[in-house]
Each structure stands twice: as structure tokens, then as C-alpha cells.
Amino acid sequence: MKNIFIKVIIITFVFISLIAFWRTPVSLALMNSESYINWMDSLNFGGEETSSSTNYQLQDTAGEIGTGEISSTNYAGLIGFRQAEADPKMTFAISDTSVDFGTLSTSSVSSDSITITSTTNAVDGYVTTIYETENLKTGGSADIDDVADGTVTAGSEEYGIRTSGTDGQMNGADTAITVSPQAVASHASWINGSVVTITFKAAISSLTSAGAYAHNVTLISTGRF
Amino acid sequence: MKRKSLFKKIVGGTLVSLILMLAFPSVPAHATHTSIKDTMSRLKTGVGSNHEIQFTLDASTNIIEDETIIITFAASWTDGLNSIDCEDIDIMDDATQEDIAEVAVEACAATATEWGAIVAGDVLTLTAPSGASTYIDASSVVTIKIGTNATEEHTGDTQIVNPAAGNDLAITIGGTGDSGTDPDGQLAVSIIAEDQVTVTATVLPSFTFTISSSTCALGDLTLGTVQTCNVTLTTTTNAVSGYTTTVVGTAAGAEMVHSNLTDDIDNATGVEVNANSEEFGIGTSDSGVDIVQESDCAGADGGAAADAESIDTNGDNVAASVASAAGPVAADATIACFAASAAATTVAGQYTSTVTFISTGTF
Numbered sequence: 001m002k003n004i005f006i007k008v009i010i011i012t013f014v015f016i017s018l019i020a021f022w023r024t025p026v027s028l029a030l031m032n033s034e035s036y037i038n039w040m041d042s043l044n045f046g047g048e049e050t051s052s053s054t055n056y057q058l059q060d061t062a063g064e065i066g067t068g069e070i071s072s073t074n075y076a077g078l079i080g081f082r083q084a085e086a087d088p089k090m091t092f093a094i095s096d097t098s099v100d101f102g103t104l105s106t107s108s109v110s111s112d113s114i115t116i117t118s119t120t121n122a123v124d125g126y127v128t129t130i131y132e133t134e135n136l137k138t139g140g141s142a143d144i145d146d147v148a149d150g151t152v153t154a155g156s157e158e159y160g161i162r163t164s165g166t167d168g169q170m171n172g173a174d175t176a177i178t179v180s181p182q183a184v185a186s187h188a189s190w191i192n193g194s195v196v197t198i199t200f201k202a203a204i205s206s207l208t209s210a211g212a213y214a215h216n217v218t219l220i221s222t223g224r225f
Numbered sequence: 226m227k228r229k230s231l232f233k234k235i236v237g238g239t240l241v242s243l244i245l246m247l248a249f250p251s252v253p254a255h256a257t258h259t260s261i262k263d264t265m266s267r268l269k270t271g272v273g274s275n276h277e278i279q280f281t282l283d284a285s286t287n288i289i290e291d292e293t294i295i296i297t298f299a300a301s302w303t304d305g306l307n308s309i310d311c312e313d314i315d316i317m318d319d320a321t322q323e324d325i326a327e328v329a330v331e332a333c334a335a336t337a338t339e340w341g342a343i344v345a346g347d348v349l350t351l352t353a354p355s356g357a358s359t360y361i362d363a364s365s366v367v368t369i370k371i372g373t374n375a376t377e378e379h380t381g382d383t384q385i386v387n388p389a390a391g392n393d394l395a396i397t398i399g400g401t402g403d404s405g406t407d408p409d410g411q412l413a414v415s416i417i418a419e420d421q422v423t424v425t426a427t428v429l430p431s432f433t434f435t436i437s438s439s440t441c442a443l444g445d446l447t448l449g450t451v452q453t454c455n456v457t458l459t460t461t462t463n464a465v466s467g468y469t470t471t472v473v474g475t476a477a478g479a480e481m482v483h484s485n486l487t488d489d490i491d492n493a494t495g496v497e498v499n500a501n502s503e504e505f506g507i508g509t510s511d512s513g514v515d516i517v518q519e520s521d522c523a524g525a526d527g528g529a530a531a532d533a534e535s536i537d538t539n540g541d542n543v544a545a546s547v548a549s550a551a552g553p554v555a556a557d558a559t560i561a562c563f564a565a566s567a568a569a570t571t572v573a574g575q576y577t578s579t580v581t582f583i584s585t586g587t588f
Contacts, residue, residue, distance in 0.1 A: 087393065087395065087411070087413070088393065088395055088411045088412050088413035089392070089393050089413055090392060090393055090394075090412075090413035090414055090415045091392040091393065091415050092268065092392075092415040092417060093417065094417070094419070094420070094422065096422070097419045097421060097422050097423065098422065098423050098425075099422055099423070099424040099425070100424075100425050100426075101424070101425065101426035101427075102426070102427065103426075103427045103428070103429055104426050104427065104428050110426065114422060120413070122262075122412070122413075123259075124260065136424055136426065138465070140465060141465070142465050144426070200424055202426055204428055206431070206461065206463065206553075206555050207463060207552075207553040207554070207555055208428050208463055208553070209428065209463055209464070209465035209552070209553055210428045210429060210430035210431065210463045210464060210465065210588055211427075211428055211465060211588070212425070212426075212427055213425065213426040213427070213428065214423060214424065214425045214426075215423075215424055216421040216422065216423050216424070217421065217422050217424060218266075218267065218420055218421050219268075219420055219421070219422065220264070220265060220266070220267070220268055220420065221268070221415065222262050222263065222264045222265070222414075223262060223412055223413060223414070224260065224261075224262045225260075225261040225262060225410065225411065225412040225413070
């Protein structure tokens with residue numbers, strides 16, 4: 001009995017070894033018949049498509065060996081069932097499309113915040129940019145000056161944004177919004193729910209023209225696949 | 226002993242299996258471009274957006290004559306892609322512009338020297354020129370601009386309108402040699418209900434005006450000199466168009482009136498109050514206003530003349546401007562200079578004049 005059991009184990013390992021040999025670059029992809037093509041197959045022993053709870057969703061595959069990204073000067077590969085099967089994913093959300101400072105004061109800095117959230121399976125992550133078409137201004141000629149010294153200060157006419165969050169790109173200074181897109185958030189690999197807070201700040205001096213000020217800023221999130 | 230030997234075989238076999246699997250990892254069965262992205266100018270549903278699709282050709286792919294780059298937008302984009310044409314498209318190879326056909330000349334079809342750009346459904350097919358050559362080398366960075374961001378030969382005038390809001394909207398990049406179900410690259414974009422944040426703020430109007438004194442004593446008027454006194458008018462405002470301060474007398478033609486209410490000191494007839502001439506007037510330190518500028522009111526006191534004119538410059542009792550600014554000001558001070566002189570026939574006595582200053586902001 002024991003001998004038979006041992007032989008079965010050995011044959012099993014040999015069989016696995018042969019399968020490993022036979023997985024040439026082409027043979028992996030081409031399971032097909034007249035009615036279908038399966039672009040990827042996988043030798044594994046388990047996995048789920050619908051694992052989830054309140055805080056996560058998981059699609060997993062168990063039993064694969066040597067999965068992940070590989071590359072050199074001349075090639076790049078995404079190894080494994082999950083790497084191969086994934087359609088490109090990109091979601092982007094803005095928490096609030098209205099920022100209202102209310103009445104500005106010469107004695108304090110007014111601020112309001114929004115959050116932006118990006119999720120992507122892009123291999124190089126994503127970047128979110130912000131741009132304006134014109135300054136924060138009245139219907140006439142008056143505008144609130146862009147911050148230039150890194151800090152919006154009470155009593156000075158200044159307007160800008162600062163980010164917070166791991167992927168924020170303006171975490172260190174209050175920064176002017178320009179007509180050229182500038183990165184406000186970025187992540188260098190796939191990410192599920194990258195949240196960055198953008199805090200808008202404004203201050204005025206006694207010489208800031210009275211009036212109702214407004215402008216639109218546009219946020220664009222781009223996956224880097 | 227036998228059991229130990231068997232155990233070694235099992236472990237050995239396992240290791241061999243693992244090594245073989247690691248040594249021959251699976252690789253994608255198709256060529257894949259890298260660094261693929263589509264930078265759009267707008268993500269809002271229903272609005273036109275420029276696209277800047279960029280990717281790096283894989284190391285084994287040159288694009289030669291007659292070969293294609295095929296960009297397929299997800300079905301949610303409008304068929305025809307809002308009638309973009311070749312004049313709305315740029316193709317760049319490592320930032321070098323490729324020649325592209327024109328509507329009027331080649332009807333956007335490829336020629337021996339120019340790329341073609343044809344839209345059918347949601348598919349944009351870019352075809353390399355037919356002249357034998359390699360048009361884009363392997364590993365090159367390819368940039369395709371679509372929309373008003375295109376500038377080659379013509380500036381684009383049409384953008385692709387974003388489809389209904391949705392996530393994971395795929396754009397695939399294929400071309401010659403691909404099956405269509407096996408594109409060389411894929412990306413996804415997220416179209417959202419609103420991609421703009423409207424920022425609003427209010428700055429309340431402010432205005433302050435002060436007159437340094439409500440009296441101004443000219444003292445004793447004597448022959449040979451012009452007496453002056455002054456008050457300072459100060460305005461602070463954030464009115465976008467600044468302010469104007471005016472002066473007006475009590476009535477048309479009002480002069481400095483004697484306490485007997487009969488006699489008076491005549492208003493200045495020109496823009497100067499001169500000694501030995503019975504004249505009363507006002508000057509201002511400001512320029513560009515109705516009242517004549519008297520830049521050194523204090524220095525004129527006791528002198529032979531001062532730049533000053535009648536408060537009622539036109540004899541109609543319409544207020545005349547003595548100070549102004551074109552924008553917001555902080556503590557903008559103007560000196561209003563009163564000047565008077567007496568002639569030998571001026572009746573002795575006490576004379577007074579009441580004038581009113583009004584400062585008005587233009588918001």
C-alpha cells in the first residue's frame with residue numbers, strides 16, 4: 001500500500017513538472033475551439049470572484065507560483081491569472097462640486113475642502129490634475145491674486161490650494177491654480193480608493209475689491225496603463 | 226533508511242518542479258504597448274473633450290508603410306465620434322509631428338507621404354503612408370492628439386463628446402497584426418456627472434470718509450497777501466472703481482458772506498486767488514479733478530497768490546470734484562485748500578462760508 005501511495009505522489013510531482021515545461025508563451029493563451037477562444041488559462045487550486053465585506057471586495061486566485069510583474073530592457077510581463085484577466089479599470093469621484101468661502105475677511109483665512117478619489121488597476125497608477133480657465137474673479141475686472149509665497153495669509157490678498165493625503169502632490173505649500181494642468185494627486189501603481197483632500201484657501205486685504213467672486217476649476221484623473 | 230530516501234526524492238521532485246515553473250514563467254501571448262494613457266481635457270458627460278492618447282510601442286513593433294494604429298472607443302461613445310476628421314488629429318513620434326492628410330486634399334486617406342485618419346463607428350484608424358519606410362520605430366513614444374489640441378497643418382475644430390457617465394470605459398489600441406480581440410494596449414477612463422468645482426466667495430463693500438476738521442480759519446485778510454487754510458479729506462474703500470469726493474456751496478453763486486448778510490467776498494473768477502483782489506476760492510492737492518490743483522497750500526499762506534477757484538465753478542451750484550481714485554484705496558488723503566484775499570474796498574467784518582464735502586464710492 002505504502003509503495004503505491006509513494007508512487008502516486010512521485011507521479012503527481014512529475015506531472016506537475018511536465019505541465020510547467022509545457023507552458024510556453026503561446027500555449028498559455030490559446031485554448032480554443034470553433035466557438036470560443038480562451039485568452040488565458042491558469043493552473044491553480046482555488047479562488048473567489050465575489051469575496052467582500054463592508055470595507056473590501058476581493059477577487060483572488062490561489063495556488064499560482066511566480067506571479068507579478070517582470071521586465072527588462074526588452075520585455076515586460078504581467079504573470080498570473082489575475083494579471084492577465086483584468087480589464088482596464090478607472091474610477092474617479094469628486095466629493096463636492098461646490099466650494100463656497102462665504103464672506104471673506106481681512107482678519108482670517110477662509111477655507112473649504114473637497115476630496116477626490118481614484119481607483120485604477122493601471123500598472124503605473126494614475127495622476128489627477130487641476131486647472132482653471134480664469135482666476136477667481138468678479139464679473140468685472142477684479143480678481144483675487146494667486147498665492148505666490150507658499151502660504152495664504154490673513155490680511156493679504158491670496159488664493160490657492162493645498163492637498164493632504166498620501167498621494168497628494170501639493171502637501172507642502174499653498175499653491176496657485178493655473179491654466180496649465182498641475183498634478184494634485186498621483187500614485188505610481190494600481191490603487192484601490194486613493195483619497196486626496198484638496199483644501200481651497202482665500203484671504204483678502206483692505207484693498208480687495210468688493211464683489212461676488214467665482215471661477216471653475218477642472219479636475220482630470222488619468223490612468224497610466 | 227528507505228523512508229528517508231523517499232522523503233528526499235519527494236522534496237527533490239518538488240524543488241525541481243518549482244524551479245522549472247519559475248524558470249519558465251508565463252508571459253503575455255500578445256505584444257503589449259506600455260505606458261498607455263489618455264489625458265482628456267474634460268471628464269464631464271455630454272461635453273466635448275480633447276484626447277491625448279500616448280503609449281510606448283513594444284520593442285518588437287515597428288510601424289511601416291500601410292500599417293495601422295487602430296483606436297477603438299467603447300460603444301458608449303457616439304458612432305462617428307462626433308464627425309472628427311483628420312484635421313482634428315495629430316500623430317507624434319517621440320514628439321516629432323507626423324504628416325497627416327487633409328480633408329480637402331486627400332479626404333483624410335493615406336498617401337505615399339501622409340498618414341490617413343478615418344473614423345468608422347467608434348473606431349479611428351490611422352494608416353501609415355504607403356511609401357516604403359519605417360514610420361515609427363519600435364519602443365517609440367506615440368502621441369495621438371484628438372480635438373482642438375491638434376495643430377498639424379490645421380488647428381482642430383471638433384472634439385469628441387463624452388459619453389454617458391460611467392467607470393471603466395475602455396479605449397483599446399490595436400493595429401496591423403492584431404486580431405481585434407487582442408489589442409496591443411488598453412486603457413480605461415472614468416466619465417463623471419461633473420468634473421468641475423465651482424468656487425465662490427463674497428467680499429463685502431467697505432467705505433470710510435473723514436474730514437480732519439469742520440472749521441477752517443483764514444485769519445485776518447490783509448492787503449498784499451493771500452490767506453489760506455486747509456482740511457484733509459481721507460477716504461478708504463474697496464470699491465472696484467474707486468471714489469470721488471465733491472465740494473458744493475450752500476447755493477448757486479454763494480460767496481463768503483459778511484456777518485451783516487449783505488456784503489461778501491467775491492468768488493474767484495479764474496484759477497488763482499491774488500493779493501489785493503477780493504477773491505475767495507478752493508484748491509486741492511489732488512489732480513485730475515474739477516477743482517484746480519494747489520500742491521502746496523501751506524506754503525501759499527501769506528504769499529501773493531494761491532491756485533484756487535470758485536467753489537461753484539459754473540455758477541450753478543453743481544458739486545465739483547476735489548478728490549478721486551480709480552480703484553480701491555486705503556486712507557487716500559487729499560488736502561482741500563481754501564484761499565481768500567481782500568481788496569482795499571472790502572468791507573471790514575467777519576466773513577463765513579459753508580461748504581459740503583461728499584465722498585462717493587463706485588462699486
